[in-house]
Amino acid sequence: MIKNQMRMTHQRDIILREMRKCKDHPTADELYERIKKTLPRISLATVYRNLEILSTAGLIKKLEISGRRKRFDGELRRHHHVYCLLCHRVDNIDLGQEENFQFLPAAAGGYRITGCRIEFFGLCPDCQKKPQGDKKMGCKKCGTETLNDQQQQILKTLAQSAAACGSKDIAAAVKLEPKQISSQLTTLKKKGYVASPVRCKYEITEAGKSAIA
Amino acid sequence: MIKNQMRMTHQRDIILREMRKCKDHPTADELYERIKKTLPRISLATVYRNLEILSTAGLIKKLEISGRRKRFDGELRRHHHVYCLLCHRVDNIDLGQEENFQFLPAAAGGYRITGCRIEFFGLCPDCQKKPQGDKKMGCKKCGTETLNDQQQQILKTLAQSAAACGSKDIAAAVKLEPKQISSQLTTLKKKGYVASPVRCKYEITEAGKSAIA
DNA sequence: TTTGTATTTGATAATTATTACCATGTCAAT
DNA sequence: ATTGACATGGTAATAATTATCAAATACAAA
Numbered sequence: 281m282i283k284n285q286m287r288m289t290h291q292r293d294i295i296l297r298e299m300r301k302c303k304d305h306p307t308a309d310e311l312y313e314r315i316k317k318t319l320p321r322i323s324l325a326t327v328y329r330n331l332e333i334l335s336t337a338g339l340i341k342k343l344e345i346s347g348r349r350k351r352f353d354g355e356l357r358r359h360h361h362v363y364c365l366l367c368h369r370v371d372n373i374d375l376g377q378e379e380n381f382q383f384l385p386a387a388a389g390g391y392r393i394t395g396c397r398i399e400f401f402g403l404c405p406d407c408q409k410k411p412q413g414d415k416k417m418g419c420k421k422c423g424t425e426t427l428n429d430q431q432q433q434i435l436k437t438l439a440q441s442a443a444a445c446g447s448k449d450i451a452a453a454v455k456l457e458p459k460q461i462s463s464q465l466t467t468l469k470k471k472g473y474v475a476s477p478v479r480c481k482y483e484i485t486e487a488g489k490s491a492i493a
Numbered sequence: 494m495i496k497n498q499m500r501m502t503h504q505r506d507i508i509l510r511e512m513r514k515c516k517d518h519p520t521a522d523e524l525y526e527r528i529k530k531t532l533p534r535i536s537l538a539t540v541y542r543n544l545e546i547l548s549t550a551g552l553i554k555k556l557e558i559s560g561r562r563k564r565f566d567g568e569l570r571r572h573h574h575v576y577c578l579l580c581h582r583v584d585n586i587d588l589g590q591e592e593n594f595q596f597l598p599a600a601a602g603g604y605r606i607t608g609c610r611i612e613f614f615g616l617c618p619d620c621q622k623k624p625q626g627d628k629k630m631g632c633k634k635c636g637t638e639t640l641n642d643q644q645q646q647i648l649k650t651l652a653q654s655a656a657a658c659g660s661k662d663i664a665a666a667v668k669l670e671p672k673q674i675s676s677q678l679t680t681l682k683k684k685g686y687v688a689s690p691v692r693c694k695y696e697i698t699e700a701g702k703s704a705i706a
Numbered sequence: 707t708t709t710g711t712a713t714t715t716g717a718t719a720a721t722t723a724t725t726a727c728c729a730t731g732t733c734a735a736t
Numbered sequence: 737a738t739t740g741a742c743a744t745g746g747t748a749a750t751a752a753t754t755a756t757c758a759a760a761t762a763c764a765a766a
Contacts, residue, residue, distance in 0.1 A: 285630065285741085286630045286631070286632045286742080287732085287733070287734095287741095287742060287743070289743060289744080291744075292743085307723090308724080322745080323745040323746065323747095324745095325726090325744085325746075325747085326743080326744060328723090328724065328725075329725095329743085329744090330743095333630060336630055337630040337631060337632060339632075344557075344558060345557060347557060348561065348723065348724095348752080348753075349722085349723065350724085362602065362606065364604070371602050372602075373601065373602070388613070389575065389584050389585075390617070390618035391575050391584070391613070391615045391618070392615045393575065393613050393614070393615035394615040394616070395613070395614050396611065396613050396614075397611070397613075398609065398611050398612075399609070399612070400604070400606050400608070400610075401606070401607060401609075401610070402601075402608065403604065403605045404603070404604055405604070408603075436607075439571065440571070498713090499713080500712090500713060500714070500762050500763070502713090502714060502761075503761095504715075520752090521752080522752085534716075535715090535716080536716040537716095537717095538715085538717080538718085538755090539714080539716070541752090541753065541754075542714085542715090543714095545754095561751075561752065562751085562753095563752085563753085708765105708766085709764100709765085709766075710765090710766095711762100711763095711764095712761105712763095712764105713760105713762075714761070714762085715758100715759080715760070716757105716758100716759090716760095718756085719754105719756075720753105720754080720755070720756090721752100721753085721755080722751100722754090723750105723751085723752085723753100724750085725750070726748080726750085727746100728746095728748105729744105729745100729746100730743100731742105731743075731744070731745100732743070733741090733742080734739100734740100734741095734742105735739090735740095735741105736737105736738085
């Protein structure tokens with residue numbers, strides 16, 4: 281009467297090996313296509329089942345990001361991910377010095393926390409080239425007019441800062457010409473998205489926060 | 494010939510108001526049920542459409558966590574989430590001092606990053622009470638018998654230590670009750686993952702090392 | 707105010723991703 | 737050898753979301 285004990289079947293073993301070998305983050309059916317080359321008679325259901333089982337056993341990781349399809353990761357070392365909002369591609373990301381940052385949330389609301397995940401998102405190199413690019417919508421009625429990338433970057437930088445910033449602080453994070461930064465700050469001030477509590481210091485307004493959401 | 498300009502229809506307006514009003518993170522059809530009280534003739538498709546549109550416009554946030562169903566959040570201020578691995582409930586979480594931590598990934602692999610998301614997961618208060626609890630599986634063949642989080646943490650701590658540790662040394666690194674630590678050490682000893690060369694001193698075995706590898 | 711037209715709606719069909727089911731098969735321990 | 741837990745392949749069913757389309761609506765411009 282052994283319970284919750286899994287057997288290393290041939291199929292499961294092949295799936296695990298493939299997951300350990302591959303350097304990307306396949307979905308169940310992407311993996312199914314690869315596995316079929318080795319085991320042509322394997323069932324898609326078996327692949328789904330085993331990915332689930334292997335991840336609850338802690339032998340692989342399940343990534344529930346980037347839309348509707350689950351992805352899996354054979355790399356168990358602590359690392360994080362970026363994904364593309366357009367094509368849903370997922371890549372690893374290097375957090376540098378922050379890599380080992382420990383998050384211990386103060387108020388977990390009674391949760392027994394077993395893990396933490398940090399994800400970045402944006403546009404992958406390929407999707408940046410695509411003509412469509414900015415699909416963001418605005419609505420004049422509700423005051424959300426479209427902001428350009430520079431304006432958005434600046435607002436985001438301000439949003440992450442506790443204190444009011446000078447344009448140098450912004451330049452450090454945003455990589456734009458100082459001239460452009462101050463020009464954009466003026467525009468943003470006119471729109472009511474940033475305020476200047478002191479000369480040459482800027483901070484984001486509530487309207488600004490909702491504009492970058 | 495206006496492009497990417499959305500109109501504030503009555504339905505969209507009601508949906509946005511409801512999202513701003515509610516303090517939780519509804520799915521499309523949860524929101525649909527709420528909206529129907531105000532607009533009994535609204536279509537589920539309209540709710541889906543508008544949640545998508547409002548989130549690309551930045552008026553609400555889309556949360557792609559916790560399994561298959563998308564959730565949405567009317568709160569635009571910077572904050573993060575915890576979700577339950579069992580019941581998929583989602584709550585806000587307080588990161589305390591870390592709240593304003595700036596993530597600027599060193600190597601973004603060419604991505605234009607527009608955001609970052611930090612998620613915690615575990616068991617919510619209700620699901621902790623449920624009998625099932627640990628659904629984790631092990632496999633003797635591949636040496637992965639189930640270790641709980643505490644055991645893993647302890648093993649990892651021991652793995653990093655050159656000399657045999659007392660439970661105080663472990664407590665310093667692991668943040669657990671001394672009682673629990675010694676209880677887990679006993680279990681781990683029985684499993685052959687730790688050894689005790691001297692009374693009250695513990696060190697990891699080769700088997701223990703491969704168990705966390 | 708009226709009008710032209712892009713956008714939106716409700717209803718429903720279709721699609722996508724995943725899970726459930728089941729008859730059969732395998733393995734390990736009495 | 738028998739038993740019972742665990743697995744498999746094949747397929748049906750479900751869940752969540754997206755697509756389609758005729759009719760309605762919002763809103764800028766005349």
